Amino acid sequence: MESMHGLKRTHDCDSLTEAALGEEVVLMGWVHRRRDHGGLIFIDLRDRRGLTQVVFAPEVDAGSHQKAHGLRSEYVVAVRGLVRRRPEGMENPKIRTGMIEVACRELRILARARTPAFPLDEDGEIAETLRLKYRYLDLRRPYMVEGLALRHRVCQAMRRYLNDRDFLEVETPVLTRSTPEGARDYLVPSRVNPGRFYALPQSPQLYKQILMVGGIERYYQIARCFRDEDLRADRQPEFTQLDMEMSFVEEEDVMALVEGLMAAVFEEALGVRLEPPFPRLSYGDAMDRYGTDRPDTRYSLELRDLTDVARGCGFKVFREAAAGGGVVKAVNAAGMGDLSRREIDELTDYVSAFGARGLAWVKIREDGSWQSPIAKFFTDGERAAMGERLGAAPGDILFFGADRAETVHRVLGELRAELARRRGLIPEGTFSFVWVTDFPLLEYDEDEGRYVAVHHPFTAPREEDVERLADAPAAARARAYDLVLNGVEIGGGSIRVHTPELQARLFEVLSIPAAEAAEKFGFLLAALEHGAPPHGGIAFGLDRLVMLMAGRETIRDVIAFPKTQKAQCLLAEAPSPVSMAQLAELYLKPGWKAG
Template sequence: MNDILGDWKRSHYCGDISAAEIGQEVVLMGWVQRRRDHGGLIFIDLRDREGIAQLALDPDRDPDAHGKAELVRNEFVVAARGVVSPRPEGTVNPKMKTGEVEVEVRELRILNSAQTPPFMIDEFSEVAENIRLQHRYLDLRRAPLQRNLLLRHQVSKTVRRYLDDEGFIEVETPVLTKSTPEGARDYLVPSRVTPGNFFALPQSPQLFKQLLMVSGFDRYYQIVKCFRDEDLRADRQPEFTQIDCELSFVDRDQIISIMEKMVAEVFKATLGVELTLPMPRITYTESMARFGVDNPDLRFDLELVELSNVVKDSGFKVFAEVVKKGGIVKALNAKGCASFSRKEIDDLTEFAKIYGAKGLAYVKVQEDGSWQSPIAKFFTDKEIASIDQALQAEAGDLLLFVADSYRITNETLGRLRGHLGHKLGLAKKDVYRFAWITDFPLLEWDGEARRHVAVHHPFTAPVEEDMALLDGDPGSVRAQAYDLVLNGSEIGGGSIRIHDQAVQKKMFALLGIDAEEAEEKFGFLLNALEYGAPPHGGIAFGLDRLAMILTGSDSIRDVIAFPKTQKATCLLSGAPGQVDNKQLRELSIRSAVRSQ
């Protein structure tokens, strides 16, 4: 038995006491949020993961408990036994979950002392993120992060319950596996017992979950850690968690139906939000045409309009030459934004250049309908009228144009659209707009590598009616792939897989992977496909990204208990760190950095 607790057992969490417990004896345990001495009476706000309870200590009622209360400071760990009582008239705090009651303490135990923390443990203190990450165990005591992780737990619990009811089986797949560098960079793990060889940490369980379908498990899922050695940003980490699923004997529509119902269950369980099903579907081609990206934010309009045909013969040579060379001209109408200052427009131009655009042309539509713009003089009245009509331009609007290649024009205006949506306050955090993006290209041309690469991954099946194009026009083949997009973020993506060995070999050949390389990297999959692989497909959801949206967080780090920084380091533990030379010798490794 723990002597410091004796026979005490916690009866309630601090945040769970209410008027229903008035008159009951309770035992609470937690951390001192604050201690207030009112010249005799001492009040302690005691905190645990469920909330805060007010303890009242009267020297006349229990001098020993009151004496101990004089010793406690913020973040001391204490246990209190007492009776729940209504707060005196005029002291009720309606902003607190437990604001109607307090605990009249009969006995107090100090379980541990604490140094003064490097920042206040509350939700209002502004603390630099590097300090919070360095002392993450203290940061995690703060209510906002605790709420985030409790909601994340609720997501996982809901997913498991739903998938279990749908006949899915949870199976763990290997963490130490083989490097198959066809996507992001792998994290490599040296093998001591086979010198010179390396394991890779999985970027996803893709191949193993397909093998489980060959094995006859029919419906698999796993909430699994994955690893990618890639550049980081606010919604990306080197290690991340996926809700990973695979199903046999299904088509795309069946998978989408099952999975959007799961997402609806998650929103209902965590936020009490009822989603409308079925969710909208948009083809990749339509998404690129209307929004410039394949992960559109549908909380606001600001759709893109192609103007290539309108401006191809205009006097503005920048536009005309781009169209002549095979590029496109597109624009968006920022309604009511003609009041933007020159600096604001210059800032938008610099933003556009991030995505490769050479510049950003603009037009301010005046009260009389005329254009105020450096490019106005190059267009005829007829061309201006056609552009106004296409963009539904009105007085007070700001028209923004990009002319470049298909890729640069779409990405630039697509990202600019998202940027404006946030700048103008159109992207409300409590509004949720979903869409399935379908019919992606199967392949895209990599000019630098001089070969095709898979848009999703090499195991995605082509659309059946496009199979005949694989030999002569592979760039036109559509994939049986689908992404679920929420508020401009891809939260899930999947596809129907190739289950025929001959088609899989053809796919490898189109990607520039010859038979020898295919056998070396993927021989175990090719062999398995010879033994009666069923038609199958799957999907993976980013649990971290989904939790970030559900909690309204601005950074994915706020929904992960112990995250890495944007430099892929852990400020708490100091990882990654160096190892001693003995360990390197055991692994038959010499450090190039140390030998410099």
């Protein structure tokens, strides 16, 4: 291969315009596409910023022209040449450099390349397993470059905003102790402490609270976190979050600062103007109206409660649900009365995965009458009351759920989202933020037979609900707040417990014995006893946020080297076996096999 010695890159492949006509330039990059037009050879030269057309002509430089016959896709080359105007009719106004070309005077082949596993000059679908295995090729595509460049701009904007507001960026440990309250920890054996293990942090929660006790007052970190949990499109075993904590604040202080942060990030990274303050919903309202605590407010299709109307109706399913402490709710799919029976059956199958035992429906005819297998079970008055509450009109179709509240909310919440997707009700390029507040502090876990924290055990209860911890723990509300964007939770935070007495009381309600609490969280409890300021914070899933900003369907498209849904890195073939000698050095039994 040839050396680039003596050649210095003068421009990138997206910067040359007609202003550079007549200049001699040096470009370096990859051969994106090659075209042989007989006497002339053209290549599109690509770097991460864009493309420039290079022409090889024998009358300009015979040696380069001859060498260009051997160029293939993805060869790495250096080109020295003269910028000239493209011939009339060959301009490409779709790209920044589309009015010019570079006539090559010198070509150096810096590296040859195998035929790529997939074409980089086409926009067709590529199997994700192939993309992840050959990630170094995938990263060359503008699709990936744009996502990573946006991620970079987001991180820079976050840092600038917080630095300007007196925050300190502080790194917290990656090797810490295991405190399994939620997802599973990734464990790391310690060679110098036989039989003991570190855990990779699920979040910097305890350390950032210690920073507040230490008087740092305003902390942030773009932190790597790890959770050994089942994966989805928006989850990875290792992920990145913007972590923040502040002393002497209440909920309104945190939320106002975050709204300013989001406005700054979107304007700087995307050129999008947001309009704080963002709307707010209580947890109860979000569940009642949308069936989820992560509501997508870009479209309506809200749930309406019909339990009181259905309590005495002739339809047994509704009547028994209402009488047995459940709920009857419905969604008016306005204007969707043209759904076919096949489509309704598909929707029924879809919601069955979320616990639905069926999907009752009613179409509203032009004369306002009901078309439905269940219409005969209701009186004229009941039909009128339901139609009025749902705002039903001719051409609408009503979908009902009758069961326990959590089941109905889950089913109808998923149904409204599916209807919006199918009917194109979700506006593209819009960003709809909403705060969800007043979460339950605790929920009862039937499998564990105890109360567990809805967020984490360091979240403070509302002051007026502290006494409820004794006799009605499930009724206590948390000083917690989640930020939801387009139906995806991007951030969650709370005001923390800052006194050892209240923290001990919470551990007691959570059925964590004092000895166990001291073992798992002793260093935090000891710190609280030394005078902790009231404090609170929030953490944002950076991967999810950038995914939504980029309009992508999966966070793997905005992470340079993601894992698969089986938590594997196809590029590096990780996780991988290790030698028996390595296991023995860590005092682990060699020769074990996974079941």
